[in-house]
Amino acid sequence: MKRIEDENRIVFFTSSKFKFEEASRIAQNFGLDMIRKSENIIEIQSESLEEIALFKARQLMKRYRNLTFVVEDDGIFIEALNGFPGPYSSYVYRTIGNSGILKLMKGEVNRGALFKSVVVLHVPNMGLKSFTGICKGTIAKSIHHGRMFGYDPIFKPLKADKCFSEMTPEEKNLFSHRAKSFKKVFSFLIKIRSTINGEDYG
């Protein structure tokens, strides 16, 4: 247990290796060390990603009071489908998948969609704080190649010339919702640490 309680370490509670890889790459750019941990927690049904993420974080806070940790919830919201699949993106991916989404989008002129990521950060003695990242884009007309993670093969960010799946991790992090939310988290963490250090030694 000592290892994960190192004060320079941030624990990311997630069962997804993909999400962890993306986030820890950004953490490194901030000079921060991130480790992954899986934990059995209850996930609620809600149309608000923030509510879902906060509910997860509150359960973990009771178990890991002395830990700096994050949880994330994300989803893809498609305009022509009234926001579907939204908070249930992961279930929808496991059942109808990208081919189901493309079938639903057949003939739709409005291809607009956005990816949203909400990260909730816990800092000991400070409580919880949430950070949001959004990436706007469009739903492609076919399944693109590359890294087959979730909806990446059918989502093209605005101002990009290819889908997420066709980008290197570095390229994806220039656009992605997750990169945006985690950059906010890490900037915040560095700011509060420098403030604390400033008070201690300044």
Add this chain to the structure above:
Amino acid sequence: MKRIEDENRIVFFTSSKFKFEEASRIAQNFGLDMIRKSENIIEIQSESLEEIALFKARQLMKRYRNLTFVVEDDGIFIEALNGFPGPYSSYVYRTIGNSGILKLMKGEVNRGALFKSVVVLHVPNMGLKSFTGICKGTIAKSIHHGRMFGYDPIFKPLKADKCFSEMTPEEKNLFSHRAKSFKKVFSFLIKIRSTINGEDYG
């Protein structure tokens, strides 16, 4: 509060008037009195309807220890879509609706689907017990007329010649998943009450 604690009364916690009407019609056939109550409770994400319904019932049990009550969770599971929309039937209905389901089913030869209802019953001093009802059928090729409740206009039970939406409430209760689960609940309640009465006066 006295009113809902009448021992011959069963409280159905649901926000749906349609579900309540169907269930209370069956309750009447058993000579039982059912009332509806809405309550703010947390609903979890799970692929098991039983888990979702039990989680709801456990929250209510803490608040209504002396009440005989039921909660229900239901969903439609479509074979060709790997069980989608399943436990998220209500969210999927609100976003892509029946026309979305028909779009997903376009060209699918296997039209098989089932409706499932899980009712969790709480009886004071006895705890929780769950009852399941299943109705097998097929997904129609178009939206049928009649009572526009949920997926009823696109679901035709096996051995029926029309969709749920085109049936009278009495007809629907001859087939429906909800009728089956609630009949089990009421038979059980009558059985335990006659046992208790038998011991008291026999």
